[in-house]
Amino acid sequence: MINTLRILTMLAWRNLWRNHRRTLIMLGAVVIGVWAMIFMTALTMGMVNDMIEDSISALPGHVQVHHPDYLDDPNITNLLPLPEEAIADRFRSAGFLAWATRIKVPAVLSSERESRGVTLLGIDPQREEAMSFVDYSAVEGRFLEGPDDAGIVIGRKLAETLETELGKRVVLMSQDPDNDIADRGFRVVGLFSADVQAYEEQYVFAGKKTVQDLLRVGDRVTSIVVLGDDYRDVEPVFAKVSALVDDGVTVSRWMEIDTYLGTMLRVMDGFVLVWVIVIFLALSFGLVNTLVMAVFERVREIGLMLALGMKPSGILGQIVIESMMLLVTGLTIGNLLAWATIKPLESGIDISVVAEGMAMMGAASVLYPQLRFEDVILANTVVLILGFFASLSPAWRASRFQPIEAITRVN
């Protein structure tokens, strides 16, 4: 058994190098294929990661708690039943990476020239630092200083649209729970910028206490937002939060709140698999072709081995081993090449040239390729497993040769 395996391996290896040129061409194809699989996956994953992390570690967090009706109708009447203090008591010592309570309602912001519908976020800036897309230090002017800050921070883009600027006054208008108009003048104390341009137009930040007073909701909030360690692994956080809150509220994962992002993540994961398989299909044509040619050239010696008493399975094994050797060699070089080309780029690729368009999709202008272990494993596994099956057919045909016909075949 070991003996047979040894001779099969030896024959496979020598046969592989018998036609140098053909083997090298095929090897090159495998190397480039695998490199392309891993490299493209790393870029895609880097991009997705960036978008998602920017978008969700930002506002939605990983898990949120709301009044059951709030997600359909994000309205100030759909407040959480618990007062802030009670929420804080439960969440404070639960060990989340970060958590915060917010009031998030639709509002209209007006300058003396223009009005825009916006999403008003009443926040406690200290609590939000870990999960805001706003880089506090990059805010023009200043960010909010506490829950009872009297100022308002708006996006640069919105300021342009409203034709207002730092230090000017704007009027914020919304409704209180009794459907009465609640409005108040704010001074613009800070202008933030965001990687995602839409955010600059949509979100305005005010102190949570200030907003609670304005909307006459006392110490109530609309949302609890919790940030865990890994956005791909929200279930533990989800379970923990669910255990902390009473029935009668809705706990949601980020992909349920931002269905667009959730779908995108799934689409991108699927895209990676499709990409890997498409490259593999291209490779497998070459692989099968190479093997068919190799078998065709060796009809007589295959016949000889069968005639001398080697079992058909030995012939099958020989061809499959040869194919696997080719693939493993190609994979090794391809993986190294991918690693060598991705590593130097991990500090970021400047894609600002095309970033204008990308920013709309929620991508940053610097792309950080992400070489993930599981993607490398995926690419290698696909090539090995499918390559194994692809080589079975020529190998099978070779093993079915009639020894005498094969041995007397005139090539």
Next chain:
Amino acid sequence: MTAVRCVDLCKTYRQGDQDIKALDHLSMEVEEGGFVCLSSPSGGGKTTLLNAIGGLDKPDSGEVYIAGERIDNLSKGNLAELRLHRIGFVFQAFNLIPVLSARENVEFVMQVQGVPASERREKSLEILEEVGLEGLEDRLPSEMSGGQQQRVAVARAIVSNPALVLADEPTANLDSKTADGLIDLFKHLNEHHGTTFIIATHDQRVMAYAKRLVRMLDGRIVEEIDQNAA
């Protein structure tokens, strides 16, 4: 004990719209320790007969027995097993695996049989020396002359002491001195190990040695000469 028994073998090939009887109701028996030469004009059916005996080709009708066991209806796997362990082959057309050296070719059958490396090495070097190829052990077939390749093939056929050796023109391509050497080797194995030989040949020297001479024509045995007395 009979080593090989063929009963009423028929094999017909179609060439164009002509039927060629490669074996025509042929029956033959070879005793254990026999040394039989098959001779015929080209196309007489020698190779076809050897293939039928070696389980490489199924006759259209008739029966083949090796050491009393019927083999013409065995499965592929069992036939492979039989060839591997009990028969040494020298083929007429093609004999050596191109990527293996002389020594590795000789070791091939033993290696598939599962003989340990050291024993293989010892036996193969010894037999290569006997067929006069010492020093050429590491040559690839493409680096050897036709006669040298032929000797490697013979060495492989006899190295693991099979009970039966089927050789198709083993001395073709050989000068008379080397041919005589091989014949002596066959003789030695035949006499000391009781190996049964069935050799298809045109070579007068081999025929001269054979204990029994079988002349064929168009798939039939036309003459059998017992030379034992000689």
